[in-house]
Amino acid sequence: MSVEIFVTDKAGLQKFYEAIMANHETYAPVETFGKFDFKRVARLTECDPESPVAKTRSIKPLFFPRTSRVMKYIATSAGTDVSETDEDPLAVKRVILGAKHCDARALQVLDKVYNWDYIDTDYQKRRENTVIISTRCDKADTHCFCTSLDYDVENLDAMDVLIVNGADGKIYIRAKTEKGAGLLNSEVTRHASPVTEESATPELKKQYDAFAASFRLRMDYAEVNAKLSKIFDTPEFENVSGNCVSCNTCAFVCPTCHCFKISDEKVKDAGVRYKSYDSCNNGYFTLMAGGHNPRPAKYRRWRQRAMHKFVYYKERFGENLCVGCGKCTISCPVNISIFEVVNQVAQ
Amino acid sequence: METEVKDQLVSIEKPELVAPPNWEPVIMGILCNWCSYAGSDLTGTSRIQYPPNIRIIRVPCSSRVDPWFLIKSLQTTADGVLVSGCHPGDCHYISGNYYARRRFLVTKKLLNFVGFHENRVQFSWVSAAEGPKFAKVVNKVTEDIKKLGPLHLYKKENFEKK
């Protein structure tokens, strides 16, 4: 695929966004109660594709909804009738505007767990039918540490279209996948002019360098990973989990947390089975019917969370489960930072 | 397949939300065993007519009524709730209805605050001797709810219908 890079200005970008909204089912950050949620939008004025990273929720719910019906049943005298629920809502393609780098990366990480062994076809379908347009951040937030992890932020190909606010005031639009190229070919040409890769690269690099220099948090990922994998029994976990209030917020806002629970609800002879978010910080997450709980104490659950993110998932699927977005730290009522935790434990 | 769950929420008390023809409200009646339940008995034995929309649940005392009951009824089948107990001072357990009274006020105000019409939950004191009053109360509640129309707010869906 020949790389096509388009260059435009602010007004051109807005026209591009509007064109997308006119022709596609579009999701973009919409402000609700002081934070940005990805919602279906029809006009650019309703949303803010450049919402601040600290206040924006992840795009995970668009692929793994916070609750979904997996089946329904009706018991009749002739027997029980079990079926999947309703038809596919994702026959149409959709476009996500203003996704953050880390969110896009998170989906790449989640692909691994959803596609091993049993394949989650619903998730797959949602992935295939979605074009993700991502704007690179200009500045790191207080709790961001994506550049310290095991993936290459500069050349990330998790999004379909990358938008960069160049240091020269121009806006660069670049397709990263076939899907993205297809969207650009149909929508962007009227609002932007193509440039060669060679001429754009220095600007992109300059912007990235400025972005990378703005990080407060840095760590040596390989070292932390190696150290953590050896210290399962360290008492340090007890110290770092001390002021956790077990509120589960971190898992619910995390773009990569994928644990869920299955529960049944019934009204008389009919019922529905739900699949909804769950968190490993819940005391009863692993509680078994007989009363046996492998992780009864808070520090054990914290250990599971930290180790799963930084060690286990890497061991199993070759990727780090944490993408360094800092959402958990921002949402945490007592600001426990997973960055601090893993570093403190590793030392 | 439809996976993301969206409740069918319709803001209530909109004038255009007219009840379907022949619609009859369902009213949850939670009655205390010693006064109101006996009162409703008396209404029946005195052959006084009252609307059949009320579904009666007998509880030992009006203070047995957890505000949770009201929320649960409103979220399932009921379009309105009537809670009835002994007159102040007549409680079989001496002071149960005084405690209940406090809870009812707070619950009623809170439900009203989040968007339920104040007539959706109603309370009454009906003694065992007040058969006619019970009929009057049920008549009034039924009238009120009929005026408001069916309740759509925060309903738990009925899986059987789908």
Add this chain to the structure above:
Amino acid sequence: MEQLLVPMICKVDKVIQETPDIRTYRLKFREEGMMDQFTYFPGQFVEFSLLGSGECTFCIASSATRKGFFDCSIKKAGVVTADIHTSLEEGDEVGIRGPFGNWFPLDDIKGKNLLFVGGGIGLAPLRSLIQYCTDNRNDYKDFTILYGARTSADMCYKDEIKEWQDNKTLKVVLTIDKPEETWTTNVGVVPKILEEVVKPVIENTMVITCGPPIMIKYTIQSLVKLGFADKDIITTLEMKMQCGLGKCGRCNIGSTYVCKDGPVFTNEQLKNLPDEF
């Protein structure tokens, strides 16, 4: 994945009250021919749903060599199992997903002496393997079954145990925790009986054990003391599971998903896992 979470409907063919709190349900698929597609091996589990109440994980307690049905033994422990015990009777319908997980290493145990050590409801997965092995009796050498329960009333599969006792090619040792008047044989916890009464041959022997976590722990200790190699000790793990598909993250122990990589583990594998089961 949602379609993988939709269960198939089975009919309860027979209910056997094994003990006051354990029932065995014999299940048949409602649709004809489904049973032929439902291939499973000893040690695998199914997700058993009492529709409307919820889903539970149970191992299959019968062997595929007995055709036409499969068994699940259910102990009353939590909300759903209590519902199952009170409401599920013959002719009722339940949902089944599965089979999931790995199974006992059938090739590895061929031509060896087998020692089964079970406790309480832990006999259920072993029963599947015992049935499989007795149906292919010639593939195996000596056969010992050690089974312990809290009291004689808590012993499940009483009829089947009688069959095993009558079978001259099997050696069956039973034990209960505390003495009872009518009980004439061994009394004591399983590890003690294992060391004092069974005295197993170590050479060419595979031990398969299952039971409550505490029993497994001490049984493995005494097996190691007796001189068994870690790779010859096989057990099945109990862990909270919900999806059975390696997605929901509940059964995660280290980087292992018990529902996919387990529930059957050798002691060698267990030693490499973090101590969280």
Add this chain to the structure above:
Amino acid sequence: MNYTKQIQEIAAKLFAEGKIDVFVGYRMNGFDDNQVPVLISGPQDISKLVFTDKSVFNLVNYLKTDHTRRKRVGLVVKGCDSRSLNLMLTESQVKRENLYVVGICCEGVVDDDGQRMQNCVECMVPDAVVYDELLGETLSGSQTLTGSKPYIVNVDIAALAEKPLTERAAYFEEVFESCIRCNACRHSCPLCYCAKCCIDQETATLYNGANTTSAAFHALMTWSLHLAGRCVDCRNCEKACPSHLPLHLLHKQNESVIFKNFQEHLAGVNPGDRGAFYKYSMQDPDDFIM
């Protein structure tokens, strides 16, 4: 308001005398000027302790965790925190003799943006009501319980109460729709100490794990009614909510109804007072009952 030095001294003294095992206080979070709670288990970490007007979180919440259970605990409480502590004592959740309470005469705390928190503006009880040691000057406005300072109805409540019913309903629909049911509000509330919440009971509740708007309504309404007459308006729940929902609306609404109608009841002010629903008066309003 800066009691950093005094609190450090008190903690050092307590550890030196062997009176406590854990001290619960605040420390700087390490990246900006906001603070986070810290549990100190020995004199070596005392220098971390701070207390300024950024000390927002209600530390009484930590009395229900593993790290403080069956231990002797020293902790810092502001006015609202001390009221929740009072309730926990009354409800027999903690033992007074295991606690060493440093009370603060609070001048009000500020949020992340440096604005005085709304609950502090409307606060009726700025001084700690339970303490072993009280820091700061008792403020003149603190003898308000008899009415020298009028009860201020929360601004948001007042604004919402004036709106028509349909508008209110629409507003709350959005609130309940935005709830992701992570239950952070419940876990961060010091008075939600039940081992298993009634909302999580498989058999008792209307919803079992579904994460819908009506389930959120069910959970939040039940929760706020369980806290009616007990909520002390510390706003831990709001700080914890990842969706930034205005949860105080539900609590303040209940509080204002209770204060107005039930003899100016305020939760947790008097020791031994279990809450508005545990007592009654003949004069309670009766006009809404037929």
